[in-house]
Amino acid sequence: MEILFNKLGLNSNLIKGLKKEDITVPTDIQSKVIPLALENKDIIGSSQTGSGKTLAYLLPIFEKINKDKKEMQSIILAPTHELAMQIHNEIKLLADNSEIPITSASIIGEVNIKRQIEKLKEKPHIIVGSAGRILELIKKKKITAHTIKTIVIDEGDRLLDENNLPTVKAVIKTTMKDRQLMLFSATITHKTISIAKELMKEPEIIKIEDKNLVNPNINHMFFVSEQRDKIEILRKLVASIKPKKAIVFINKSEEIELTTSKLQYHHIKAYAIYGKAIKEERKKALEGFRTGKIQLLIASDIAARGLDVKGVTHIFNLDLSENPKEYLHRVGRTGRAGKSGTAISIVTKQEIHLIKKYEKEFNIKIQKKRIYKGKIINTTTAKPSFKK
Numbered sequence: 086m087e088i089l090f091n092k093l094g095l096n097s098n099l100i101k102g103l104k105k106e107d108i109t110v111p112t113d114i115q116s117k118v119i120p121l122a123l124e125n126k127d128i129i130g131s132s133q134t135g136s137g138k139t140l141a142y143l144l145p146i147f148e149k150i151n152k153d154k155k156e157m158q159s160i161i162l163a164p165t166h167e168l169a170m171q172i173h174n175e176i177k178l179l180a181d182n183s184e185i186p187i188t189s190a191s192i193i194g195e196v197n198i199k200r201q202i203e204k205l206k207e208k209p210h211i212i213v214g215s216a217g218r219i220l221e222l223i224k225k226k227k228i229t230a231h232t233i234k235t236i237v238i239d240e241g242d243r244l245l246d247e248n249n250l251p252t253v254k255a256v257i258k259t260t261m262k263d264r265q266l267m268l269f270s271a272t273i274t275h276k277t278i279s280i281a282k283e284l285m286k287e288p289e290i291i292k293i294e295d296k297n298l299v300n301p302n303i304n305h306m307f308f309v310s311e312q313r314d315k316i317e318i319l320r321k322l323v324a325s326i327k328p329k330k331a332i333v334f335i336n337k338s339e340e341i342e343l344t345t346s347k348l349q350y351h352h353i354k355a356y357a358i359y360g361k362a363i364k365e366e367r368k369k370a371l372e373g374f375r376t377g378k379i380q381l382l383i384a385s386d387i388a389a390r391g392l393d394v395k396g397v398t399h400i401f402n403l404d405l406s407e408n409p410k411e412y413l414h415r416v417g418r419t420g421r422a423g424k425s426g427t428a429i430s431i432v433t434k435q436e437i438h439l440i441k442k443y444e445k446e447f448n449i450k451i452q453k454k455r456i457y458k459g460k461i462i463n464t465t466t467a468k469p470s471f472k473k
């Protein structure tokens with residue numbers, strides 16, 4: 086029996102707004118989190134990538150914000166620039182679609198602080214961004230911490246690691262004791278849970294078990310190649326398939342640049358995104374990808390984490406991960422919202438055992454193919470013979 090959004094205590098404007106994005110049925114994490122969040126409970130939520138965690142906390146925040154008060158009421162902490170921008174864009178989309186006048190500002194490091202201070206003078210309801218810059222602006226009294234009712238820690242396993250924890254704790258400490266605290270992550274360790282519990286008041290722990298289900302709308306295939314020929318095979322596949330929006334995954338970030346320049350040399354609209362890239366570069370890559378100026382986004386797992394680009398048609402794996410879950414996370418970026426997608430792995434003979442591992446783990450068939458004269462054919466198909 087499917088639960089609908091109206092049963093979760095959301096107002097009709099929000100439900101209408103979701104309908105415009107073809108969202109009518111809440112996901113597991115949403116149906117468990119929303120009612121508790123509306124009761125102002127502290128929450129630790131964990132569910133896999135692409136399961137709708139962002140809306141699980143945004144919808145109750147929208148429901149609870151007092152629109153008539155021009156004051157800052159929620160802070161959402163995110164570990165990366167793109168994730169912060171993504172959440173900020175999601176807030177704008179939800180506000181526009183629902184015709185609810187809720188405002189948001191993205192506040193991230195390495196961006197002109199004066200411009201951010203100007204934005205904050207408008208008293209946005211929701212502040213999204215990095216803990217360091219938000220803390221700096223609280224100390225400058227530009228963010229009014231005492232009016233904050235809810236703090237969300239997105240990708241909690243990263244934000245509560247030893248590098249980020251002191252700053253996150255400092256942000257929380259500036260707010261009132263009765264504020265609500267929610268933490269979400271795709272993967273969550275016992276250590277993260279115990280740290281989060283120390284910061285919260287009797288939190289509700291919601292874990293949606295990874296079903297290890299691979300979306301049935303995804304078609305999986307692999308091609309065998311020598312390591313040195315992988316980029317050439319990728320180039321041929323791109324020429325044959327002409328993917329609209331594809332992400333190419335590479336394990337080693339130092340190889341991302343080389344791969345990208347080789348593809349660009351062949352006039353393929355490829356762009357690299359990696360952890361160390363300048364934030365402006367990453368923003369440019371994502372914008373170009375969203376608008377269709379860029380056809381291939383070359384990324385590592387870390388760089389792509391939390392990225393939510395709509396309409397990805399193909400995933401290419403130039404390297405495979407020993408961890409089957411990474412395959413799940415990678416291919417889960419295509420075939421979303423009922424559309425079909427294709428996952429293509431280019432492997433050496435030594436990597437075939439990983440293909441077998443994924444097939445067994447997820448109960449899927451990854452078909453072996455080859456490319457011949459610009460066409461993708463089954464390996465069982467004999468090469469056409471031509472009479473002299």
